[in-house]
Amino acid sequence: MAASVRLLLRLSHRNINVAAAGGSARPGCCWGPTGPSSCRCFSDATGDRSTHFGFETVPETEKAKRVYKVFENVAQKYDVMNDAMSLGIHRVWKDMLLRAMHPQPGVRLLDVAGGTGDIAFRFLEYVQSQQERQKRRAARSTQTPSWQDISTNYSTEDEDGPQESKAVVCDINKEMLKVGKQKADSMGISAAGLSWVVGDAEELPFDDDQFDIYTIAFGIRNVTHIDQALQEALRVLKPGGRFMCLEFSKVTNPVLARLYDTYSFQMIPVLGEVIAGDWKSYQYLVESIRKFPDQEEFKGMIEDAGFYCVHYHNLTGGVVALHSGFKL
């Protein structure tokens, strides 16, 4: 009871602070260290902590706003730009994530910072093809079934599969989800196994121990408090659940690193200007990649959050790293 009153008051304090144009007055965190982990983000939002936004230094409270602006601007052209910037290789990276994930029918996926839904769509397709492969194997093993039996098997079990496996796409940005939903509708993907939720990776609106797989593809470097996002990931995963993260990382080969840097800083913002009409957002993109911790450091962060068996694979020579950990 007291906790809820505290939260209510903190909410209204937050309103007042925001209305007072970002005054640095501490919100009522003299309530002392409280139990629920949800108050962590409030007590940190004092405004004197700063973080990086690309190569700029900004107060932490600013970063989320500016990241939101970036993705609001690029949402419509996001997929086109991905193809242009990575020369289509991002599709390979995402396919490799799915291959490593190897989801079986009936698992529940949470795709955070899922935006336009690339991972969720691939997940549903993968699970569907797995389902069909299993059915084919089952049909082959049964002895000389009648054609009636086979056709009824195929037609009845077909609708069950996609409904068992569920994919939830969570993103902080409404525009990105809107684009994703439109894509899903136009691709004709069954809405049964797919849900869209606007939510903050640092404060997920999901109950504990709910998901079998948590993925975050090219999103975690945009989160202000990565450790909080990792802890939330641990919370919502079922025991035995898998955390998988695709993110840009440090290129290991020096020659490739030089080429990659030149391409990043010379080509990508230009492409951004030409295709999406937005130089700054893509400048932020390439800068934020440089500010993100490297493979080993990120692995350490994941382990600190409480994941076990943390491994990573470098893709395309380290341009992208696939980190994976388990909740045990």
Add this chain to the structure above:
Amino acid sequence: MFGNVLCRLVTETAGVHRYVSRAPVIQRLTAAALPAPLRSFSDVKDEVQPPFDASLLEFLVCPLSKKPLRYEAKTNELINEELGIAYPIVGGIPNMIPQEARLIQKDTSTTPTQG
């Protein structure tokens, strides 16, 4: 999408499966063809929001208190009774950002957007 289905038909190894799978595929094809024009009509016709998927409530909770929510069909919101806040649902997508939630009973004005 049709191309995929036809490819699958062609590459089926077992002869029996090839004949059998065509029937449900045709059903699937016609079934898929039907909803699309219907969907586009409903999009153009009015601003009725697509229905909210209540199965989400199984695991959707308030991000602040992590307690379950109640779906209010009249205002199309998810209510957390304990804290007295309501999360809006826009276009069938629930918006679970705390700053976007509306305080009930306190005042009916929406809280300022994402800070």
